[in-house]
Amino acid sequence: MYYIFVGETLKTINMARITKGILGGFSGKVGTIVGANWRGQDIIRSTPKPSSRPPSEKQLLQQEKFKLVIGFLQPLNSIQKRYFGSGSGSKSRVNMAVSYTIGEAIQVTANLPEIVFAKVLITKGDLAGFQNVIATPQSGQMIRLNWEDNSVQGNANTTDKANVVCYCEELGAFNIFESVADRNLTTADITLPISYSGKEVHVWTYFNNAAETTACNSPYLGIITLI
Structure with missing residues (x-):
């Protein structure tokens, strides 16, 4: 059984996997069940049933966390589809990023959820990370x-690509700079629009390998005031 929010309503979904049958899988709604192919498996599920109970304070808070995180991470989907976790199992990489952020990077103040930027991960993976990056x-x-060249350590490589992600809380906007330098170059410059002059931005960075199949955990580099 799964629980989902549709609008402001909590709904439940019963789901089962089709393992045998002369007709195989099907797609679409038949009566009170829905057939679909989900992550390579044929499944059937019941149609959502709205709860007759009003949502509790805990449920409302969870909804607010979910909305906050989904809105915050949406501009990062193209990165996290490639570079957040292994992508195996029942959860997509994007779902893993949402679950991680809700569980690890949210604090509640006066019953309102807030992003803890220092705990946010843009990418999560097994590639060797940065050494002494500032x-x-x-x-x-x-x-x-600037960082130190650690391309001889572990699974690091000189051709790993450095990337930078900036978020301006005042504007609610991300700026993403991909493949700005190779690991062994040890430095990279990125330039934001002139409208950002004097504004504060949160900064993260990450390496991905040249084949674009894996990345490191993205370190948070703090808040920088642009000049």
Whole structure:
């Protein structure tokens, strides 16, 4: 049984996997059941049934957390589809990113959920990460990253690509800079739009391998005021 929110209503879903049958799987609604193919498996499920009970305070808070996280992570979907977790099992990478953020990167203040930016992961993976990476502001809305070359350690490679993700809380906007430098170059500059001058941005970075099949856990580099 699964529980989902549709609008403001809590609904329940019963779901089963089709393992045998002369007709195989089917797609669509038949009576009170729905057939579909989900992550390579034929399933049937009951149609959602609205609960007759009003949502509790705990359920309402969970809804608010879910809405906050979904809205925050949506611009990162194309990254997290590739680079968050293994992508195996019943959850997609995007679902794993949502679950992680709700569970690990949310705090509640005065009954309102807030993002804890220092705990946010943009990517999550087994690639060797950065060594002693720092970010510093430069003139012209520029941020400079410096790190040490650790391309001989573990599964690191000189051709791993450095990426930078910036989030301006005031504007509610992400800026994403992909493949800005190879691991062995140890430095990269990124420039934000002139409208960001004087604004604060949260900064994360990550490496992905040249084949774009894996990434490291993304370190949070703090808040930078652009100049």
